Amino acid sequence: MPLEQEVARYCGSSHAVGCASGTDALLLALHGLEIGPGDEVILPPFTFFACAGSVCRAGARPVFADIDPATFNLDPARVEAKITDRTRAIMAVHLYGQCADMEALGDIAGRHGLPIIEDAAQAIGAGVSTAGEQAASERSAVSASTRARTLAPMATPAW
Numbered sequence: 001m002p003l004e005q006e007v008a009r010y011c012g013s014s015h016a017v018g019c020a021s022g023t024d025a026l027l028l029a030l031h032g033l034e035i036g037p038g039d040e041v042i043l044p045p046f047t048f049f050a051c052a053g054s055v056c057r058a059g060a061r062p063v064f065a066d067i068d069p070a071t072f073n074l075d076p077a078r079v080e081a082k083i084t085d086r087t088r089a090i091m092a093v094h095l096y097g098q099c100a101d102m103e104a105l106g107d108i109a110g111r112h113g114l115p116i117i118e119d120a121a122q123a124i125g126a127g128v129s130t131a132g133e134q135a136a137s138e139r140s141a142v143s144a145s146t147r148a149r150t151l152a153p154m155a156t157p158a159w
Contacts, residue, residue, distance in 0.1 A: 043091035076104035
């Protein structure tokens with residue numbers, strides 16, 4: 001079975017697309033969601049520069065919502081206050097094998113009709129919910145890394 005199919009199966013995703021880098025995978029997700037000039041994407045400030053850089057490369061504006069100091073991940077309590085009529089997505093970044101609070105972020109995204117882009121480069125296979133979901137599973141778009149090659153499992157939003 002090809003690597004992309006194996007990764008999609010492992011992550012519980014419909015599809016996986018091999019990319020040259022995590023940056024390319026994030027940019028692919030942004031373009032796939034038709035995010036561009038005039039749009040805003042909410043993301044954490046504590047992450048690799050490629051997250052904000054990919055948003056800028058797509059022509060959109062990164063909007064930073066602070067992190068939870070206990071987890072170093074995007075703080076859902078800070079996200080909702082940053083949502084405007086120009087917000088087109090939330091980018092959650094899982095750091096050090098520890099996942100962002102995807103249940104709370106999913107609730108916020110669902111209320112506002114926003115897709116979630118997950119950067120799971122440091123957390124492929126890590127658990128993100130009490131229901132047993134993994135990082136890089138069925139969300140709008142996900143960037144996961146195997147270091148030598150980055151995979152972008154892609155799915156249709158559940159909401």
